[in-house]
Amino acid sequence: xxxxxxxxxxxxxxxxxxxxxxxxxxxxxxxxxxxxxxxxxxxxxxxxxxxxxxxxxxxxxxxxxxxxxxxxxxxxxxxxxxxxxxxxxxxxxxxxxxxxxxxxxxxxxxxxxxxxxxxxxxxxxxxxxxxxxxxxxxxxxxxxxxxxxxxxxxxxxxxxxxxxxxxxxxxxxxxxxxxxxxxxxxxxxxxxxxxxxxxxxxxxxxxxxxxxxxxxxxxxxxxxxxxxxxxxxxxxxxxxxxxxxxxxxxxxxxxxxxxxxxxxxxxxxxxxxxxxxxxxxxxxxxxxxxxxxxxxxxxxxxxxxxxxxxxxxxxxxxxxxxxxxxxxxxxxxxxxxxxxxxxxxxxxxxxxxxxxxxxxxxxxxxxxxxxxxxxxxxxxxxxxxxxxxxxxxxxxxxxxxxxxxxxxxxxxxxxxxxxxxxxxxxxxxxxxxxxxxxxxxxxxxxxxxxxxxx
Amino acid sequence: xxxxxxxxxxxxxxxxxxxxxxxxxxxxxxxxxxxxxxxxxxxxxxxxxxxxxxxxxxxxxxxxxxxxxxxxxxxxxxxxxxxxxxxxxxxxxxxxxxxxxxxxxxxxxxxxxxxxxxxxxxxxxxxxxxxxxxxxxxxxxxxxxxxxxxxxxxxxxxxxxxxxxxxxxxxxxxxxxxxxxxxxxxxxxxxxxxxxxxxxxxxxxxxxxxxxxxxxxxxxxxxxxxxxxxxxxxxxxxxxxxxxxxxxxxxxxxxxxxxxxxxxxxxxxxxxxxxxxxxxxxxxxxxxxxxxxxxxxxxxxxxxxxxxxxxxxxxxxxxxxxxxxxx
Numbered sequence: 001x002x003x004x005x006x007x008x009x010x011x012x013x014x015x016x017x018x019x020x021x022x023x024x025x026x027x028x029x030x031x032x033x034x035x036x037x038x039x040x041x042x043x044x045x046x047x048x049x050x051x052x053x054x055x056x057x058x059x060x061x062x063x064x065x066x067x068x069x070x071x072x073x074x075x076x077x078x079x080x081x082x083x084x085x086x087x088x089x090x091x092x093x094x095x096x097x098x099x100x101x102x103x104x105x106x107x108x109x110x111x112x113x114x115x116x117x118x119x120x121x122x123x124x125x126x127x128x129x130x131x132x133x134x135x136x137x138x139x140x141x142x143x144x145x146x147x148x149x150x151x152x153x154x155x156x157x158x159x160x161x162x163x164x165x166x167x168x169x170x171x172x173x174x175x176x177x178x179x180x181x182x183x184x185x186x187x188x189x190x191x192x193x194x195x196x197x198x199x200x201x202x203x204x205x206x207x208x209x210x211x212x213x214x215x216x217x218x219x220x221x222x223x224x225x226x227x228x229x230x231x232x233x234x235x236x237x238x239x240x241x242x243x244x245x246x247x248x249x250x251x252x253x254x255x256x257x258x259x260x261x262x263x264x265x266x267x268x269x270x271x272x273x274x275x276x277x278x279x280x281x282x283x284x285x286x287x288x289x290x291x292x293x294x295x296x297x298x299x300x301x302x303x304x305x306x307x308x309x310x311x312x313x314x315x316x317x318x319x320x321x322x323x324x325x326x327x328x329x330x331x332x333x334x335x336x337x338x339x340x341x342x343x344x345x346x347x348x349x350x351x352x353x354x355x356x357x358x359x360x361x362x363x364x365x366x367x368x369x370x371x372x373x374x375x376x377x378x379x380x381x382x383x384x385x386x387x388x389x390x391x392x393x394x395x396x397x398x399x400x401x402x403x404x405x406x407x408x409x410x411x412x413x414x415x416x417x418x419x420x421x422x423x424x425x426x427x428x429x430x431x432x433x434x435x436x437x438x439x440x441x442x443x444x445x446x447x448x449x450x451x452x453x454x
Numbered sequence: 455x456x457x458x459x460x461x462x463x464x465x466x467x468x469x470x471x472x473x474x475x476x477x478x479x480x481x482x483x484x485x486x487x488x489x490x491x492x493x494x495x496x497x498x499x500x501x502x503x504x505x506x507x508x509x510x511x512x513x514x515x516x517x518x519x520x521x522x523x524x525x526x527x528x529x530x531x532x533x534x535x536x537x538x539x540x541x542x543x544x545x546x547x548x549x550x551x552x553x554x555x556x557x558x559x560x561x562x563x564x565x566x567x568x569x570x571x572x573x574x575x576x577x578x579x580x581x582x583x584x585x586x587x588x589x590x591x592x593x594x595x596x597x598x599x600x601x602x603x604x605x606x607x608x609x610x611x612x613x614x615x616x617x618x619x620x621x622x623x624x625x626x627x628x629x630x631x632x633x634x635x636x637x638x639x640x641x642x643x644x645x646x647x648x649x650x651x652x653x654x655x656x657x658x659x660x661x662x663x664x665x666x667x668x669x670x671x672x673x674x675x676x677x678x679x680x681x682x683x684x685x686x687x688x689x690x691x692x693x694x695x696x697x698x699x700x701x702x703x704x705x706x707x708x709x710x711x712x713x714x715x716x717x718x719x720x721x722x723x724x725x726x727x728x729x730x731x732x733x734x735x736x737x738x739x740x741x742x743x744x745x746x747x748x749x750x751x752x753x754x755x756x757x758x759x760x761x762x763x764x765x766x767x768x769x770x771x772x773x774x775x776x777x778x779x780x781x
Binding site: 270 | 462503506507508509525531532533535537538539540541542543544553555556557558598600601720
């Protein structure tokens with residue numbers, strides 16, 4: 001036991017004191033922060049308003065003026081504010097306030113395009129419009145030609161649908177500006193049609209609109225808004241945590257074993273400890289590393305929840321389950337990774353053996369959407385009993401609104417532990433044989449033969 | 455405590471189709487320095503790894519320091535593997551302390567011993583350097599310190615001098631001699647015969663997984679009683695073949711710069727030497743001594759080194775001496 005503890009301590013210290021580990025540990029939260037805080041500012045702050053000319057060809061003669069009005073920069077800005085206000089109607093009041101300022105909208109969505117419209121009322125020559133789009137312009141670029149269909153305002157005889165419009169675009173037209181044009185033309189056409197029918201647009205819109213419902217999760221600590229989103233996210237977050245912890249530890253376990261083997265220090269170690277003690281020590285050392293990673297991330301999450309006053313949403317039992325399933329999953333993958341590390345001489349040789357293991361690790365992510373949508377469907381229940389996938393599936397089910405029965409959880413844990421014991425047995429055999437084997441890297445069949453012979 | 459340091463009985467180990475060690479019996483008594491010699495691939499390292507319980511035999515049994523496996527006595531064994539290895543990123547003192555702690559030595563004792571031994575081996579003051587920054591020779595000395603830091607009862611050294619400069623070799627030999635005087639049993643594998651001759655009281659020779667020789671050095675020297683005189687005459691034209699007329703001489707074999715004179719069994723070499731020198735004034739004259747190298751080369755040159763060959767070798771050595779072995 002003393003030797004195992006010594007090996008574990010060295011493994012732990014050697015791992016956490018490397019620069020790579022510290023950087024790796026911080027990079028995930030740092031990336032998340034950067035994504036949330038910095039990226040939108042960076043992406044929008046630098047984008048100047050699009051400028052250009054647009055031609056309107058309107059054979060009906062009824063809608064061109066309205067389109068020109070709708071494409072006016074002021075009108076575009078106003079419409080964007082209006083849209084955002086509607087979307088945010090149920091959000092935090094502070095956000096609603098924010099949405100009211102067009103500056104904030106520009107900040108969030110980028111500058112509104114500044115389009116100069118050229119009227120060609122009555123013009124129907126499409127070829128002229130094409131030529132105009134292709135022509136080199138000394139001033140602002142020619143962006144688009146809007147061609148309104150002749151039946152856009154008055155239905156043709158025997159038709160129930162109105163005609164529409166086409167947009168001929170130059171290569172210089174970007175997607176965002178194109179959608180602004182579409183939105184403007186659509187608004188203009190609808191306005192003109194309503195006016196022609198003698199309907200009041202504002203009254204009609206009010207009639208059509210149902211405000212978004214408020215979604216309130218009733219929890220012990222008081223009602224929480226936005227809780228439902230959190231509940232939808234939680235299974236993914238927990239699965240990700242499990243994944244992160246296992247990946248970090250498993251990878252390090254493999255590389256450190258390969259290093260010990262290729263630097264030949266392993267023979268010096270084996271003069272002092274048995275292969276089993278060495279393996280147990282390494283597994284324990286990296287387990288400590290994995291737990292630290294896991295608890296650090298959980299800790300960050302809890303702090304975030306506290307700061308948003310949403311801690312009541314997190315069932316403390318979930319963290320307990322997370323640690324339990326982490327232990328099981330870690331033992332399974334850790335054992336496989338350490339066996340691979342002992343079997344090969346360099347990291348490049350490990351790739352072919354890593355394939356199946358990585359597949360096992362990715363499988364839960366293919367299952368996750370299915371399981372979180374229907375946590376008690378047959379697929380989810382069956383996957384709960386197939387180690388090592390079951391740890392991930394179980395975490396998803398536990399965090400879902402309809403948690404599984406207790407016996408499912410216990411059975412999944414028991415099966416997981418069984419798999420862990422099996423993998424450890426296999427790894428111990430491969431470890432013992434592989435550590436002093438140099439030469440052609442083995443394949444899976446060779447590993448199985450080692451396990452049987454050792 | 456009276457049990458021999460190492461006992462191997464009918465020890466065998468196969469790797470696939472290759473028999474690396476083939477039924478070796480061996481007893482290494484306590485307190486001796488035993489040379490374990492043989493060409494590369496003879497099975498020395500495999501044998502040592504089985505003694506260390508790093509590999510496990512397919513057949514046969516062994517005991518180490520009176521235990522059934524080295525696993526039960528690892529704290530009392532020091533081992534310097536042939537393949538040197540360290541943790542590249544670790545600092546020298548931290549590495550040595552770690553190895554010592556694994557063998558049950560406290561960190562405080564370990565660092566005192568390590569500092570003293572490093573100093574003694576001429577690499578004092580490297581405690582804080584990372585292992586990856588050391589030269590190969592320095593690393594080898596660091597590893598040697600790791601092998602003896604627990605003051606072992608049994609010290610197993612696999613090719614300890616490979617890649618070292620002569621000064622370092624001398625220092626290492628002194629420390630090994632000290633370990634011997636402290637009472638440690640030393641098993642030391644080498645393919646450099648001069649080293650074994652110089653340091654060992656007992657020699658075990660392995661070839662193709664089998665033991666072909668297991669003798670005390672003293673016994674070897676007695677067996678290979680010098681019965682050959684090498685002479686280089688002072689004058690170029692001296693009649694060397696006339697020496698064959700002396701009653702003590704069996705035959706005369708000319709060499710490049712003189713000749714070798716084989717004496718009859720039971721002849722007093724001192725008297726024979728006087729007779730020879732009286733006939734031919736020498737520039738140089740000497741009694742040939744048994745050289746392990748000759749035995750070794752003879753063995754390696756012999757592709758059919760089976761038990762029969764080994765017996766033939768022994769008979770040859772006892773009857774005729776090491777004549778012509780280097781040829």
